[in-house]
Structures are given as structure tokens and as C-alpha cells.
Amino acid sequence: MKFAKIKYLLLRRICQVSILVLFILGNYSIATLKNVQYKQEVGIFGGNIESLMGDSSSVLAKEPSIFSHIVQGNLSHSSWFGGIFSLTDPLSVMQIFLAGGGLALDVLLGALLVAAIYGIFLGRVYCAFVCPINLVTDFANFLRDKLGFNTAQRKLFISRSTRFVILGLGLLLSALFGVAAFELISPISMLHRGVVFGMGFGIFAVLAVFCFDLFVLKNGFCGHICPLGAMYSLLGKFALLRVKHTLSNCTKCMECVRVCPEPEVLKPVGKQDGILKTMTCLRCGRCIEACDDNALHFSILHFTQKEKK
Numbered sequence: 001m002k003f004a005k006i007k008y009l010l011l012r013r014i015c016q017v018s019i020l021v022l023f024i025l026g027n028y029s030i031a032t033l034k035n036v037q038y039k040q041e042v043g044i045f046g047g048n049i050e051s052l053m054g055d056s057s058s059v060l061a062k063e064p065s066i067f068s069h070i071v072q073g074n075l076s077h078s079s080w081f082g083g084i085f086s087l088t089d090p091l092s093v094m095q096i097f098l099a100g101g102g103l104a105l106d107v108l109l110g111a112l113l114v115a116a117i118y119g120i121f122l123g124r125v126y127c128a129f130v131c132p133i134n135l136v137t138d139f140a141n142f143l144r145d146k147l148g149f150n151t152a153q154r155k156l157f158i159s160r161s162t163r164f165v166i167l168g169l170g171l172l173l174s175a176l177f178g179v180a181a182f183e184l185i186s187p188i189s190m191l192h193r194g195v196v197f198g199m200g201f202g203i204f205a206v207l208a209v210f211c212f213d214l215f216v217l218k219n220g221f222c223g224h225i226c227p228l229g230a231m232y233s234l235l236g237k238f239a240l241l242r243v244k245h246t247l248s249n250c251t252k253c254m255e256c257v258r259v260c261p262e263p264e265v266l267k268p269v270g271k272q273d274g275i276l277k278t279m280t281c282l283r284c285g286r287c288i289e290a291c292d293d294n295a296l297h298f299s300i301l302h303f304t305q306k307e308k309k
Contacts (some may be wrong), residue, residue: 008062008285023074023196025067075108075130075192076183086110091167091231095180098171115235127222127229128284132195132309133188136206137222140213140259149214156217158224160264160280163233167227182227193233219261229280237279243287245274251252258298275299 060271069082076092079085088110097103118126128134144150166182183189187209190202209221222229245268251271257263264279266287288296 005289008289012129012134012284015136016132019130020132020192020195022067022071023078023192026071027073027196028067056275072309074189074196075132077110077187079106085113087227090115090235091170091228092180092183094171095183097176098175099178099180101180116233119235119239121240123239123241123279123283124229124232124281125236125241126232127226128145128282131188131228132191133206133209134222136191136210137213137219139209143214146159146220148287149207150218157219158178158220160224160262163226163230166225167230170227186228187221188226188228223261233279240300241283242298242299243276243283245269245273245276245294246297247271249293249295251293251295253293255290255292259286259290269295 070080072079073086073131075089077086077088080087080097083106086106086109087109090111093103093107118124156174170182173179185205189204191206194200194202194206212220217224243265247270250270254269256269259265260266260280261282261284262280265276265281268274268276283298285298288298
């Protein structure tokens with residue numbers, strides 16, 4: 001298999017796994033506990049010492065890992081390089097704000113920084129290169145293809161616009177009930193916190209997403225339901241990073257459409273030249289890997305130029 005056929009796949013996996021590893025190590029510390037009988041050192045995550053202490057225990061010392069100076073927190077809010085800057089999920093911030101919760105300055109600045117990065121430059125890259133649930137849904141889709149489920153007649157139809165409705169509904173419920181509605185049930189947060197701090201009942205939400213994508217609907221969660229993906233689609237509508245189609249190179253084999261998790265993005269393929277402007281594009285690179293005609297590639301400079309008619 002040529003490297004060009006899997007280079008973006010490898011990049012996605014390296015990014016996703018590296019981010020998870022950094023969070024795991026960054027939230028790990030060693031606490032020295034002492035009680036009347038003995039002294040011991042135990043590893044803890046996220047500062048959760050209380051669950052490890054008996055009635056007669058006391059903490060003599062707590063030593064964070066060296067990675068704690070790189071990152072601490074989770075995908076909803078994290079502090080980087082000893083607090084030099086923070087990164088905050090804008091959707092979480094919007095839910096907390098509408099729910100009437102207080103927002104610290106570093107949380108607000110972190111949300112603005114994330115909004116700027118993805119809104120100006122990267123678009124919906126978060127979904128393909130950062131989000132841990134993508135590992136689950138990609139595996140489900142891999143199995144769908146191997147088991148032949150993709151060729152079976154689809155029994156359930158859910159509009160891809162449903163995710164935008166769920167996004168609006170989640171914000172409305174946050175305002176009405178005073179809680180971060182989607183954050184309470186988000187399989188993304190459950191999976192990330194479960195991997196970093198220890199998995200609980202959140203595993204059932206992750207399994208539900210896996211089974212939904214495997215047995216019910218291809219790309220069902222990310223492509224039809226997830227409000228976080230909807231938020232990044234809206235946020236990155238005018239982002240600079242795009243996929244460009246070169247019509248003169250295209251042989252209309254449509255392999256790119258077959259592998260794309262958001263097929264409507266590739267409607268201009270084989271018909272017109274230029275930038276693919278649909279906001280739901282993940283910038284995952286699958287279409288570029290699948291294209292043997294060199295008709296698709298990432299572009300930033302061409303986005304600022306006037307399209308040829």
C-alpha cells in the first residue's frame with residue numbers, strides 16, 4: 001500500500017492518539033499517603049485523592065507528572081504549558097452561559113482562541129483529527145464495509161440537517177433547565193474523560209454510538225446527529241483550509257464520493273472546477289487519498305482568489 005493512500009489516515013490517528021496520551025499523562029500524579037500502619041505511593045488521575053484515602057490517611061506529598069506542565073484538564077477545558085493559554089470547547093461555553101453559570105476569564109479566552117483557530121483556519125478539522133469518538137465511528141464504518149452492510153438497503157433515513165436542530169435544541173434546553181444539556185449526555189465527553197480518568201457507565205453511551213453506526217446508519221452519529229460537529233461546521237463556514245477540485249484531471253470514477261463521510265461536499269466533483277465550499281467538510285483527506293487522478297488536494301492560497309467561471 002502506497003504511503004500516499006494512507007498519509008492522512010496515519011496523521012489523523014497520530015493526532016488523536018497523541019492528544020489522548022498527553023491528557024492521560026498530564027492528569028497523572030503520584031501521591032504519598034500515610035496512615036497508622038504504613039506509607040504508600042499511589043498513582044492518581046485528575047487530583048482525585050479522596051477516593052483513595054481511608055479515614056486515617058493523610059497526604060504527605062503529591063508529585064505531578066512532568067507532562068502536567070504541558071496539559072491538564074479535558075477536551076471541554078484544558079490548560080496548556082503551565083497556564084500560558086487555555087483551550088475551551090465553545091459549545092460547552094455557550095451551554096454554561098445560557099444555563100446561567102459563571103465563566104472564568106481563562107475559559108472565555110480559551111473558547112475565543114478555539115473559535116479563532118477553527119473559524120479562520122481549520123474549519124471542521126476537530127471532528128477528524130481531535131475528537132476521540134471518531135476512532136469509534138471509523139471502526140464501526142470499517143466493519144460495515146467488511147460485513148457488506150453498506151450494500152444493504154437502508155431502512156432508516158435521518159436528514160443531515162438533524163444535527164443542527166439538535167444543536168439548537170441543546171442550547172434551548174440549557175437555557176430552560178439551567179444545565180449544560182448536551183454536555184450531560186455527550187458520548188464525546190464520556191469517552192475522553194473515561195479514557196483519561198477512568199471509564200464508568202459512559203461506556204454504554206460509546207457502545208450505543210458504535211452500534212448505531214455499525215447496524216443502523218452509516219456515519220450516523222457524526223454525519224447526522226452530533227451537535228458538536230454542527231457547531232464546528234457553522235464556525236468554520238468561511239475557514240481558509242479547503243479541498244480544491246481540478247476538473248481537467250477528473251475521470252469521474254467517484255471513488256472520492258464513496259469514501260467521503262459527508263458526500264454532499266463532493267457534489268461539484270466531475271462537474272466544475274474550484275474550491276469545495278460546503279461547510280460540513282471534515283478536511284479529513286479521505287477523498288484526496290482515494291483520488292488516483294490528482295484531481296483533489298488541500299488548498300489555502302486558492303481560496304482567496306476569485307473563482308474562474
